[in-house]
Amino acid sequence: MPATETAVSTITSWIVERGLSGGSEVELLEGFCRRCRDAGIHLSNAMVIIDTLHPVYEGRAFKWRAQQSNENPVFEYGPSNEGEAAEKWQQSPFNYLLQSGESELRRRAGRDPVDFPMIELLRADGHTDNLIMVHRFEREGSVGEMDAVYSHWGSDHDDGFEDDHVDALRKLVPTLALATKCISLVRVAGTIAEVYLGRDPGQRVLAGNISRGVADWLHAVLWFSDLREFTELSERVTPSEVIAFLNEYADVVISAIHDAGGDVLKLTGDGILAIFAADDSARACEAALQAERSMRAKLAELIELRRQEGKATTAVYLGLHIGDVFYGNIGSRDRLDFTVIGPAVNEAARVAEMCRSARQPTLMTSAFMEAAGATERSRMVSVGRFALRGVERVQELFTLDQAGRAGTRH
Numbered sequence: 001m002p003a004t005e006t007a008v009s010t011i012t013s014w015i016v017e018r019g020l021s022g023g024s025e026v027e028l029l030e031g032f033c034r035r036c037r038d039a040g041i042h043l044s045n046a047m048v049i050i051d052t053l054h055p056v057y058e059g060r061a062f063k064w065r066a067q068q069s070n071e072n073p074v075f076e077y078g079p080s081n082e083g084e085a086a087e088k089w090q091q092s093p094f095n096y097l098l099q100s101g102e103s104e105l106r107r108r109a110g111r112d113p114v115d116f117p118m119i120e121l122l123r124a125d126g127h128t129d130n131l132i133m134v135h136r137f138e139r140e141g142s143v144g145e146m147d148a149v150y151s152h153w154g155s156d157h158d159d160g161f162e163d164d165h166v167d168a169l170r171k172l173v174p175t176l177a178l179a180t181k182c183i184s185l186v187r188v189a190g191t192i193a194e195v196y197l198g199r200d201p202g203q204r205v206l207a208g209n210i211s212r213g214v215a216d217w218l219h220a221v222l223w224f225s226d227l228r229e230f231t232e233l234s235e236r237v238t239p240s241e242v243i244a245f246l247n248e249y250a251d252v253v254i255s256a257i258h259d260a261g262g263d264v265l266k267l268t269g270d271g272i273l274a275i276f277a278a279d280d281s282a283r284a285c286e287a288a289l290q291a292e293r294s295m296r297a298k299l300a301e302l303i304e305l306r307r308q309e310g311k312a313t314t315a316v317y318l319g320l321h322i323g324d325v326f327y328g329n330i331g332s333r334d335r336l337d338f339t340v341i342g343p344a345v346n347e348a349a350r351v352a353e354m355c356r357s358a359r360q361p362t363l364m365t366s367a368f369m370e371a372a373g374a375t376e377r378s379r380m381v382s383v384g385r386f387a388l389r390g391v392e393r394v395q396e397l398f399t400l401d402q403a404g405r406a407g408t409r410h
Helices: 005-021 025-038 083-090 093-100 117-124 163-197 199-206 230-234 239-259 281-308 343-358 366-371
Strands: 045-051 059-065 074-077 104-108 129-136 148-155 215-227 263-268 271-277 316-331 336-341 362-365 380-386 395-400
Touching: 005 025, 005 163, 025 045, 025 059, 025 163, 045 163, 083 093, 093 104, 093 129, 093 148, 129 163, 148 163, 163 199, 199 263, 199 336, 215 230, 215 239, 215 281, 215 336, 215 343, 239 263, 239 271, 239 281, 239 316, 263 336, 271 281, 271 336, 271 343, 281 316, 281 366, 316 343, 316 366, 343 362, 343 380, 343 395, 362 366, 366 395
Parallel strands: 316 362
Antiparallel strands: 045 059, 045 148, 059 074, 104 129, 129 148, 215 271, 215 316, 263 271, 316 336, 362 395, 380 395
């Protein structure tokens, strides 16, 4: 059954509408394939691949099958330039198209050679016709490694695709590639904003909160942590070892904060600034202490592993405080930062500095202790009164009593 010009026009209009309205790449591909089949195109499976900009994944593949399958329709892949992944990529028809400069490759059972492992697997799976395509972006339209949309269109029909089916796909897939790129760029923007600004700040920026000076007063728990004797340690190891060292310790701290509902706002060398905000101050304190417990458990595992590998280890000093902060956009017209400022931020940093003098891994202010719930307060003990650098009044500081002794209460 021929795919008419009317059907191609109708599907094209639908793709444009979906690309503008958003949604997911999976929904886009599923709707596209279903409409192609309704138009008479003998489509049995499809895959669309696009690179992304993400600290872990190089890109994402979206799959569709005409027959119901338990296969996950989304596959996120890591670097394709090393190990087994590199070998598979180099042997793929997608890489062939990329290197040859061609934009299309078709392999039909009984008529064309089986010259790629991927085609061999598809033939074994019953596919009689396979159309591989690449739609490249110009350099100005690329984002990181996102420089093309790759796609595979398969048929298990006895005669494969009819010639007008292939012509229809040639007309339709470029528009689908553009819509896929549009949807993926929204995801990339969200990833970049959250990775570099933090989860809540990233969401606020993407929601349009980017005007300089627009900020809110926020009552929150402030977390400031850093690594013990990091400066001395960094002088004893190579720069590459320092980066690996920081990444492993940052993974431990940041994952603990995120798991407990906190937001990391700043990475300053070995220092981490985070906030825990909640309508109930006791809940915010509880979340911060939950993160502290999780961090200490993960830290013990990391230290043991690094010791077994003969690598340098250290400890994490943590200061916890609660107070009012200015939370929003601060900076120049050309360079803004979404962060928190105020005396309470400085106080949290100074409390962390006192951990070394007090010989305690975690210190909390009296304000934090008083805001915490009764159960958490029972685990706190006073370590004395201290003068904090840059803070006018002397502070009584508390730590966690690991033995479970009753703490000092006001």
